[in-house]
Amino acid sequence: MTWKPNRTEKRTLFDQIRAWIVEQIEDGHWSNGMRLPSQRKLAEQFGVNRSTIIQVLDELKAEDVIESRQGSGVYVKPRGWDFVLRQQTLDWHQRIKQSAYKVNAQTIQLINEYEALPTTVRLGTGELSPELIPQTALLKSFSELTLTNQELGYSEPLGSLHLRNTLTSYLERRGIVTKPNNILIVSGAVQALQLLSLGLLETGTSITTEAASYIHSIPSIPSVSFQASNKKTMYYTIPTLSNPTGKILTLEERKRLVERCSVNHMPVVEDDVYSELTFDGAPPALKSFDRAGQVLYIGSVSKCISPGIRVGWLVGPESVVRYLADLKMQLDYGTSAISQQLVAQWLNSSYFYEHIYNLRASLKKRADFTEAILQKTVGDIAEWESSKGGFYIWLRIKQPVVTKSLFLALLKQNILINPGYIYKPNDYHYVRVSYAYCTLDELKRGLIMLANEVKKRFI
Amino acid sequence: MTWKPNRTEKRTLFDQIRAWIVEQIEDGHWSNGMRLPSQRKLAEQFGVNRSTIIQVLDELKAEDVIESRQGSGVYVKPRGWDFVLRQQTLDWHQRIKQSAYKVNAQTIQLINEYEALPTTVRLGTGELSPELIPQTALLKSFSELTLTNQELGYSEPLGSLHLRNTLTSYLERRGIVTKPNNILIVSGAVQALQLLSLGLLETGTSITTEAASYIHSIPSIPSVSFQASNKKTMYYTIPTLSNPTGKILTLEERKRLVERCSVNHMPVVEDDVYSELTFDGAPPALKSFDRAGQVLYIGSVSKCISPGIRVGWLVGPESVVRYLADLKMQLDYGTSAISQQLVAQWLNSSYFYEHIYNLRASLKKRADFTEAILQKTVGDIAEWESSKGGFYIWLRIKQPVVTKSLFLALLKQNILINPGYIYKPNDYHYVRVSYAYCTLDELKRGLIMLANEVKKRFI
Structure with missing residues (x-):
């Protein structure tokens, strides 16, 4: 953080600081959910009055770019395309809105985004785990x-x-x-x-x-x-x-x-x-x-x-x-x-057939392991059919608590689920659990956290 | 040609023979522009009266599948998607018509099709010759x-x-x-x-x-x-x-x-x-x-x-x-x-830079060779700018003779050109000559035949 506004530039300090913060967020240096440095620190770094910082932060809050959380400071707000696109000089945003093409739902955008982070526990990923790839x-x-x-x-x-x-x-x-x-x-x-x-x-x-x-x-x-x-x-x-x-x-x-x-x-x-x-x-x-x-x-x-x-x-x-x-x-x-x-x-060649033979056995082990954990963690509040193969268990929670809010709450704990409503619109009972991607350790940890968050929401 | 209609089948001989011929054409055994065996030969092969053959051929002519050419027999007609799609049981054709997607123009479909035949001289192909690929x-x-x-x-x-x-x-x-x-x-x-x-x-x-x-x-x-x-x-x-x-x-x-x-x-x-x-x-x-x-x-x-x-x-x-x-x-x-x-x-790595260095030299040689031939063959009836690189010479014929008919006439001689009207709609002066794909020998032969066909059409 060595950048400072340039006092000889035409743009006001306010504009320069606002643009710089937006750039940090756009370029991903300040990630979704990151806590911003304190007002005092920012004022020091930029060599400006704290009031300027307060003004900029208020503006960015109004623009939904950042948000205050009571008693704990200011955070980068999880955002959709809307915010990012508003920033362009050329009105790309308008063009994008007018095209016939539909962007992925925010949940799926977040899934695509968080799948790229190495710290994420990917409890729903429909993909072979790196260790299963030949x-x-x-x-x-x-x-x-x-x-x-x-x-x-x-x-x-x-x-x-x-x-x-x-x-x-x-x-x-x-x-x-x-x-x-x-x-x-x-x-x-x-x-x-x-x-x-x-x-x-x-x-x-x-x-x-x-x-x-x-x-x-x-x-x-x-x-x-x-x-x-x-x-x-x-x-x-x-x-x-x-x-x-x-x-x-x-x-x-x-x-x-x-x-x-x-x-x-x-x-x-x-x-x-x-x-x-x-x-x-x-x-x-x-x-x-x-x-x-x-x-x-x-x-x-x-x-x-x-x-x-x-x-x-x-x-x-x-x-x-x-x-x-x-x-x-x-x-x-x-x-x-x-x-x-x-x-x-x-x-x-035999490459394929040998690999498939081993892969089926590995997936079967993973499925059994996962069902045993499900039995322990959500056996009383959920139901599912035993897996016949592939990657997934279509877990039905007995109450409709698998909402976007559950998804986001787990995401904050680095647990990425594929909520059922992506595949079955307007039904909040399901989670698509994939036993194919995570390590067994992650599966266990992730499912326990899923169970906790689900139970919190039970009436 | 060992197939015969089956006299114990429910379908009439007419239907069976018609279906078999259509299948030969659909499957590409009888290619566009191919001359059909004589009526006599077909009657012999199928073990039916010549009148049945005449009936079938008349039907297929009415359906635009084949055509008579004066004094030289019956030929498979060059066809677009229309014919092929009519043959489906399920009405795929109707569905395709109703989609928003536009198919390639027939000229481009034919180009894609003929490019796959090893005998075609591809005078316009925008692609490195196999010998230029590293x-x-x-x-x-x-x-x-x-x-x-x-x-x-x-x-x-x-x-x-x-x-x-x-x-x-x-x-x-x-x-x-x-x-x-x-x-x-x-x-x-x-x-x-x-x-x-x-x-x-x-x-x-x-x-x-x-x-x-x-x-x-x-x-x-x-x-x-x-x-x-x-x-x-x-x-x-x-x-x-x-x-x-x-x-x-x-x-x-x-x-x-x-x-x-x-x-x-x-x-x-x-x-x-x-x-x-x-x-x-x-x-x-x-x-x-x-x-x-x-x-x-x-x-x-x-x-x-x-x-x-x-x-x-x-x-x-x-x-x-x-x-x-x-x-x-x-x-x-x-x-x-x-x-x-x-x-x-x-x-x-150096792979790329060494390859590009050699490739430029090869393309330059090909360009010079091609321009020398153009000078000899169409120097008097066409004009072009000397190539500055890449694959193409945008050849302008002084009269608007580069029509679909010229394209088809050359295709019959296995010479595939990319006529300018694909790239410049409604203008029939141009041929996009590519010196990148053919062998030098094919380039020479192809350009001579192009020149001949063009000159035939000059007024």
């Missing part, structure tokens, strides 16, 4: 990668043919018989969802899905639960290890779902990214029962190898797939050739 | 890649901090002084453009650009040339080695442009992806003159290392960059961690 094998396989000069160029619209050929065999594991021309390589499953939303939804219509669904957490993809029959929608589901509920549809339920959608000429989007992670297997994919070309199937390696690879796939009728490929070419000209080659190499 | 060094660097388990996870919204730190030094080459928090890593420059279009353009407004501009070739990004002052637009330009014109703005022009846009509070999008490829250098980036935070700067390694890497960057005010990062998280959850690490490694 780093050694991945680094080894990098050195074995071969790509021709052609493959290092722009890829063809559908993506690497080598990878698509590999996937036609790989997908037989899920009961899916398909051809390379029915497969579009994407940069992760979420890109596939965006392609469907941008390319196949009429403006003003939404994707239909379950009450609790991952897709509700992506604000730029319009989605609703259980809407009245509308021929212009499509049905999104994760039939195997649903995010967030962890459910696996039975064979009967799968057949019925495909049949019902077939009768209604309703496309089905099957998100199958967790299917490698079942503890006791799962029925074949919905896509395997698809005779009318109406199931669009999505897979990815993000949940089972490493999300940093950013490779997924979409399987559907050739014409639809080619149309979406055209859209993808406009969005990003294809997926990283290196990542595509790496995935083909893994799926064609 | 494959050996890239493969070597794969084996030197190190990524921590954390880096193999989901990246933070702005992208790899290691790469962003690297870029702050690298960008000083272009006169840009910035910080890691002002940089968003993207999956290639085109993704940056999509983020700007989706995130900062109000519905119904367009990006303003030059009459001839790369951005006109992306239908899903609304753009217009020289529109009347409209505060809601932004100005897109490639000031260094413009695609397609090859122009480099002078220092004076750069300063004037930034100043003019500053007065009008107009954001400027500076696409700088070719700047490493100048033969005699270029003035500093527009961004280096930006005092008001209104220039959004875009760079990439696609044009100077390899497009398969899919890594670019966008530099701007932190709040705008963070907002676009939020959008990118929704679109694809970040760029391949492997690709990001590779780029950081290259920019931090």
Whole structure:
């Protein structure tokens, strides 16, 4: 803190100090929730009267940038985009407001932000823990990668043919018989969802899905639960290890779902990214029962190898797939050739299968450990289904106390939860607990703190 | 051709044969422009009367799937999405029509399609020739890649901090002084453009650009040339080695442009992806003159290392960059961690600088070679500016003969050109010749055939 206002500058001391403080906050030097130095210290540092400091702080309080907390000083206020954007000379803020694009909800922005801090205990993160990522094998396989000069160029619209050929065999594991021309390589499953939303939804219509669904957490993809029959929608589901509920549809339920959608000429989007992670297997994919070309199937390696690879796939009728490929070419000209080659190499070798075998066992241990702790800490005030695989336990608290205030209270203690209302709007009973990311020690500590905060709010 | 209709099947012979032919075309076994076997041969193969064949062919002609050409038989008709999509059981076609997304123009679809065929001479491809891609060094660097388990996870919204730190030094080459928090890593420059279009353009407004501009070739990004002052637009330009014109703005022009846009509070999008490829250098980036935070700067390694890497960057005010990062998280959850690490490694080592040094020399040789051929073949009927670097010569034919018909005529001879009207709508004088992709031999052959076709059309 060696900066001082410049008395020879045109701007007033007030303006300079205000701008400097805003800069500290904008640049992240003063983080959300940080306590500001005292008025006396600031006055000393800047070489100005305390009254100037008081004036600046009042202004910043009025602007919602900082806040007083009784008896304990002045703090940087947790903030959304609104504040940050107001500061621009050019009116970027106005432009952003006028665009059709919807930003992530503040809860999700905070999740993205706090996930980047090493001190955060990430109790809800839907991602493999660093210790579960097969780093050694991945680094080894990098050195074995071969790509021709052609493959290092722009890829063809559908993506690497080598990878698509590999996937036609790989997908037989899920009961899916398909051809390379029915497969579009994407940069992760979420890109596939965006392609469907941008390319196949009429403006003003939404994707239909379950009450609790991952897709509700992506604000730029319009989605609703259980809407009245509308021929212009499509049905999104994760039939195997649903995010967030962890459910696996039975064979009967799968057949019925495909049949019902077939009768209604309703496309089905099957998100199958967790299917490698079942503890006791799962029925074949919905896509395997698809005779009318109406199931669009999505897979990815993000949940089972490493999300940093950013490779997924979409399987559907050739014409639809080619149309979406055209859209993808406009969005990003294809997926990283290196990542595509790496995935083909893994799926064609023992790397993948050995890793998956070990990963399932590790996840099962983590799930058991977590359920034992849940039993001890919230056994009396919550309920859940025993995990069948994947990452999540969809914890239902018996009273609706999982509010934003609970989320923020835990955040102050460096505990980051994924509250259920992100996935199931307007329902405050749930927490999506992930046993995949934290260390066991963090899981224990985090769940105890979660239990404490929850119990405080019980009536 | 061993298929025969099945006489025990419910469908008529007519239906079976029609469906089989459509399948050959849809699956690409019978390619656009292919001549069909004679009626006699088809009747023999299928074991049916010639009259059935005639009926089927008539039907397919009526459906615009095939066409007769006088005296030379029946051919597969070059087709757009329309035909292919009509074939679906579920009415995908209707859904696609109703989405807001615009497909690539047919010329661009054909370019994307023909680029994938090994026999095509790609006279306009904006991509390094396989022989110019530093494959050996890239493969070597794969084996030197190190990524921590954390880096193999989901990246933070702005992208790899290691790469962003690297870029702050690298960008000083272009006169840009910035910080890691002002940089968003993207999956290639085109993704940056999509983020700007989706995130900062109000519905119904367009990006303003030059009459001839790369951005006109992306239908899903609304753009217009020289529109009347409209505060809601932004100005897109490639000031260094413009695609397609090859122009480099002078220092004076750069300063004037930034100043003019500053007065009008107009954001400027500076696409700088070719700047490493100048033969005699270029003035500093527009961004280096930006005092008001209104220039959004875009760079990439696609044009100077390899497009398969899919890594670019966008530099701007932190709040705008963070907002676009939020959008990118929704679109694809970040760029391949492997690709990001590779780029950081290259920019931090001699790999990059040695490669660029050699690449410039190779491109210069190719440019000189190409201009010598142009002089011989179209010296009398065309004009162009000598190349200052990059990939392109913006060839102006003295008569407006560069029509879709010229494009298709050359395509039949396996010569793929990028006609100027893709980049400069409604102007039929130009061809974007790329000397970067073909072999020298193909360049010579292709340009001679281009000259022939052009001259045929001269009045």
